Amino acid sequence: MTTTVPIEITLNGVTRSFEVDVHRTLYELLRSEGLFSVRFGSDTGETGAAALLLDGRLVSAEVILAVQADGHRIDTVEGLSSRVEAGELTPEVAGLDVIQTAFVATGAIQSGYSTPAMILAAKELLGVNPDPTEAEVRDALSGILDRESGYVKPVEAVLRAAALLRGESREPFRPEVIAPLTEGGSDPGTGPATSASAAVPRIVLSSDVPPTAVVGKPELKVDAIKLAKGNGAFVDDIEMRGMLHAKVLRSPHAHARIVSIDDSAARALPGVHAVIHHENIARVRYASGGQSWPNPAPLDQVSFDNKVRHVGDRVAAVAAETPEIAAAALSLIDVTYEVLPAVFDENEALAPDAPVVHDEPDLDDAFAPSRNISHHIEAQVGDVEEGFAAADRVFEQTFRVHQVQQCPIEPHIAIAWWDEDERMVIRTSTQVPFHVRRMVAPLLDLPVKRIRVVKPRIGGGFGAKQEMLIEDIVGHLVIATGRPVKLELTREEEFASSRTRHPQTITYRTGVNSDGTLTAQEMRVVANTGAFGTHGLTVQTVTGMRGLSSYKAGAKRFDCDVVYTNIPVPGAYRGYGAPQALFALESHMEDIAREMGWDPIEFKRQNWTVEGDVLDIAPQLGEGAAEVGPLPIVTSCGLEECVAQGMRAIGWERREDPAWREPSDRPNIRRGIGFAMCMHGTAIPGLDMGAASIKINDDGSFNVLVGAADLGTGADTVLAQMAAEVLGVPLSDIVIYSGDTDMTPFDVGAYASSTTYISGMAVKKAAEKVWWKIKQRAARMLDIDMACTIELRDRRAWAPDGRSVSLAEVALNSLHTTDQEQIMDTASYVSTESPPPYAGQFVEVEVDVDTGQVTVVKMVMAVDCGVAINPVTASGQIEGGMVQALGYGHCEEMAYDDEGRMVNAAFGPYWIYRADEMPELEVYLVQTMEDSGPFGAKAVAEIPKDGVAPALRSAILNATGTAIDAIPFTPERVWSALQEG
């Protein structure tokens, strides 16, 4: 059999010859050649991350053999850029072409993982069609799945590039300031939004916000250039000499005991260096959720157990010379299972005769494992029973929310090795590098000081990477082999063996008086935490917190059982318990209003929590402990303006127009508009801590070192903007480095909508300390007594009399000439408050009543996130978050057969929105001044996840008169509900 053949490829303009194995995909060849812009997304090519141009046509390297490229021309993003020039780094100096530059300029790049693929798709399109319509652009991008941007800004980037290539000019990409519709805003006198492009965020300014130079401006993302070029910035983009490839043997059974495991044949296979499993790895209990010390109980996991609890659970792992040998070794591990009855539904798991998921004797910190209850949560304010007794009406309603997956296009991946100091370096795609270092240490029996965790660029996380998910496996294998080891999950593993969102059964009971006030509100939740309790406590406390603090009620009660089952493990997913709560709460409130004959928005407005209101249940639903502390009070709220802007933008009045709702020319179509309010939190008060160090360099630039973990959100950019603002320099003078446990100070990581607020305040404080040192030195240099009179702006320190020294002169003075010192400082921040961002979410739909298909036509979200530090990246967060939320409400659903095996563990049957399926999106930023936040900022990352599902339900209800109490609104579910009438 001929297994290798010679081929010749013109690769980025250079003719190259290769000897290739015929079974190698083009993906494998190109990556081995260091073309790291061609990235893994899935085995079937649906993510498009491995796109390249073959003879100018976009194809997926994952489903083409290297030999199929013989004699053809291949172009990747690496070939687009011209040579990097000297001088200040700009897109031009970095050698970007017009399309790459447009992606940078429009904020189209978030994690950047699939950006090279999109740029190539644009290249193909504009090569044949210099003046494409938006629909044509969307079609061209439709084979590249983006979990981050909502496609709004990538589409804008391609249209902009097309215009520039045609020789037309384009205005700089800037937010549009619009007039407020309610009191308190700052009126620029420009009227409502006019810009043709919805990609531009609209901002309503607040007169309470002081002017700034860098903060609040649409600065280009600091990592955009390297991501547009496809530079090797991700975990997989390094080549370690002698690196071994790991693979994990996964359980095919939902619930089974491992009776025996025989690894002798696998060990004997040439090229296999280690096989690890429960018989040769120490049993150390842990909880995998990436959370502050001490991790919330129960510690119900071990690296390898003698029992498996879901299809996809760990059984064993191997490290071998090649992925093929690793896969072959897995098939040689002989495992005998005693298959046990399994339970998948959270309510069935509570039945007396249900299978017990955790029966191990060493589990002593779960609530009631024999009844499958990992946690029980209760919180109460006042007496709800009294409230119900006093109410004019009491409404009770049960909702079901389902399981979805975060779907980062870059799956979990880690590469680990012993460095020259015999310390273990773990380069991993994580949101929580510092938690990973602390949590993995006892599992590997290494002191924390012998571990360095590095987070490079990350291809999306969305909570799935707020975990110590695979780092222990690579660590064990490095120890077992002494060689570098890489483990990257397959797409199927990312679905079945990673983390997901908790399904819940939610029952609300609400007492209402005929004057519209709420006498009592009770929320009972049975939450499905799958095989392990990771994040089980805290996701559900957020459900209670958000579900019972968005509206005022005379008394409140939360009662929740978090239940073990045999489904793949839920964990953190952007929104973290709030999307579940808000779907049920907003739907329940709307139904109460309908039943009472009230306008839903008026009824909600009468009761929603706004500025000055007390968050009375918050102290009991803090992280872990039920301590009753001082009651937090809402100090900023732009909800009224958000609702007003949203109503105008969506055309709310059409809702009551029967002629619009039932178009006469399309008899099977009904139209509707829906609304939901959203209120989230900003960081975990009293717990989340971030730190930053800042030092000056010879040229007056600054290194900013932060522990925060930018996973594509733009965290590095907004943190650098804050430092630049304080230090009076342009953003380009800030060199930011983040998320490396050896090099940066501590940070809890990227979760709980905390980075801008917590890490941002740490950066601001550190910058202010450095600012003060610069001012003192500048005062001496300028011979001025009062250092406090010095001002820093435009890269200079200014005296009141108009004299100045440059920051470069200050730096040289401090480093080289006088009283030498490194001007540098560090600051930390932890907040006692968690100021809520607010939003109004609006959705317009068309429902095909013959098929149940729901087409989402438009979504508008108006968000009060305080002061958006970067309005472009903030609007990108909102657009991307809304589309993830749309998937949750509309179409994404993990489906299983009777044995607990997922039947749609691939994109396609698991549906995430594509560029050509998108509704129109509009984003409004409503400024408020949050005095507790850096420069007035509150969180923005998670609130876009909260309102889409209930607003979608509300729109379907408006269109059809049918209220559906479960998501997602698949054609089948909607059609069935319409049949039942």
Added chain:
Amino acid sequence: MTLRLPLFEYRTPTSLAEAVAILSDSDGGAVIAGGGTDLFPKMKRRQTTPTTVVSLSAIPELSGIEIDSEGNCRLGASTPVAAVAASELVPAVVAAAAAEIASPQIRNTATLGGNLCLDTRCNYIDMPELWREASGHCLKDGGDTCWVAPRGDRCWAISSTDLAPVVIALNGTLRLVGPRGERETPAEALYRNDGIDYHDRSDDEILTQVMLPPFGGRATYRKLRRRGSIDFPLVGVAAAAHLDDRGTVGSIRLVVGAVASAPLRATAAEEFLVGRQLTDEVIEEAARLASHHVRPQDNTDTGSRYRKWMTPVFVTRALQDLRA
């Protein structure tokens, strides 16, 4: 991590005769790769492990679209789906159906022949290898039980080709070349309602050409899917008819795809429609006739009851398209 392909031999014959010889000599171990976009993922999942993969890309006469002297549209089987979608020579309904397949990257690689010969699909056969093994392999996977209908003795995997219903509706003819020479067959005759043995094509026969006769009537393809486009169809209805000036149906071919292991001709509905005008009442009765023997199985992520109910809706819409 990308799954790795199993070992195989890769052949790129430069003539049809050579290709046929390779297939004949391989004793069933060789498979034809059109673009490979469906085959290679299946090989990665070890649903199939051929000893030899035969690419037809080096046989020039298999690519291209032309109108012959009799007005027939002849499409080479190796023509990329994207080229079919972009062609102005093919009937508009064929181009439209091709444009709805998968994603731009896949359409640039996948071929017409590959789509017409697309393997049948099922929840069970598409699972990871280890899960299939733990279930006990299903019929299509070399086992002895169909997990969709365990009491039966046949495989219910679904025909998911978008182009076959359209080609059948247009009364297309397929040309196949094998060791016994060349033969032509009506497209309809290629398909069998059996998830495993879904083709009337021997392992050493190659689909070389699709011939669509001149068509002056009206045609449409309607597809139910959960989402915009990347999905395979859940129900696909192709219809092609000649109507006279008063809208009376002179002839019609009506094909329902993705509800069985083969595209199904709705002959009872066709016979009922001939000689009638497409009034709402006539369409309703035709939809009933076209759907009543359709029995989708529970082998997609969408319920069989829903797919059954959607069949008449999509037949109705297809017939309404013809009327419009």
